[in-house]
Amino acid sequence: MEGEHSHKPADIKARLAAGPKASYLRDWVYGGIDGTVTTFAVVAGAIGAEFSTQVLLVLGAANLFADGFSMAAANYTATRAEREDYRRLLEQERRHIRFFPDGERQEIRQIFQNKGFQGEELETLVSLITERKDVWIDTMLAEEYGRSNTQSDPVRSAGATFAAFGLCGALPLAPFVLSIPEAPSAATGLTALVFFAIGSVRSRFSTRSWLRCGLETFAIGLTAAGVAFLAGDLLTRLF
Template sequence: MLEHGHSETDIAERIGAPAGRGYLRDVVYGAIDGSVTTFAIVAGVAGAGLSPFVIIALGLANVFADGFSMAAGNYSGTKAELDNIRRLRRIEERHIDKDPEGERRELHHILQLKGLSGKPLEDAVSQISSNREAWIAMMLEGEYGLSSVDPHPMHAALTTFVSFLIAGMVPLLPFLFSVPEAFTWSAGLTMISFFAIGAFKSIWSLSPWWRSGLETFSIGGVAALIAFGVGTLFNL
């Protein structure tokens, strides 16, 4: 079974209203960082032999403060990306107004690189350059490699924060519920979380789920071991 249909209606609906910039990167980034940093605090504090209360206090502080910091950083980065797209759009608008023939030559070259030649190429240049918005969109994509769908800074920030919050709470759950051998449970749940994040990521990649899961599991495991090792240095 193919991933989507190719009838005229299917094509018109899918291409005429694209889904936009995906937020998979923000979900995975936020979830992995939330798990790693929170468990790093748990492992470090536990390695230093401090009380569960300290683990909970520092862990919650990390989840909310670092989660907000990451979301704010992602918002600022995405906003900068959006501002750059708008800047380049204005450049193309000005160039089309001031030097339309030069922009048509650029458009001709872009379409030539896409495989057009001869009369179809000339017709395409004429047709696209007669539609100002289509012309600008083609120049942004062909000259700068930009998508026609703008990123949304607030959506990116909220996705990062929610992912960080959910994944970051996992290492703290055994301590919040006063489970016996809380650190062991925290380590186990966090490792499961690492693997699950990687397996989830494989839905959008060519890697098998188990390989993607093990990759994320390994990254998180190394971070946890480093944090625990540093913490034990202060267990005097």
């Protein structure tokens, strides 16, 4: 089927030898939506406050760099924390297997017993898993803690977030940079288009259609942008 990998023996061998790769889709989607929402909020607030185009662009650019860097730094720290937690659990399971092997075998036994294995079949499975320490540890981490040995790289996660934030967040500013007539309306239209495009691209990693994914992200993004606009408008009226 189109878009799916080959099942030829040589292709399977090469794919498994390369190992699984971490996905940075979440970082791109998160950065793209947040960059668009926050920049549009700056644009809307600046228009509501009747700032000049120059001030609007300065505020928008400052948001792109400052908030984008802040998000990237936060994502870097969060990803590092996840990796460190994984290493902590890894060392914990190594200690448990070394000092409490019978208890760890019993955990494996109960894990697969809950999956429906019984009798000789269950004992054979337990024996096969526990005779290879690396397989044993990976199984415990996946089944007991829901953790995979495929870990995201903090630098790549941060880079994806920052890049998506900057690229998508710059679009609401483009009409003002280019001095397009009716720039506020054009910025609103571009913002909506970005949300739909993010969702449509996301459909490549989903079982749903590009239209459905696009409309879903469009609705979520415009709701967030609307909340940001209303908050900015309210604050402008109060102060």
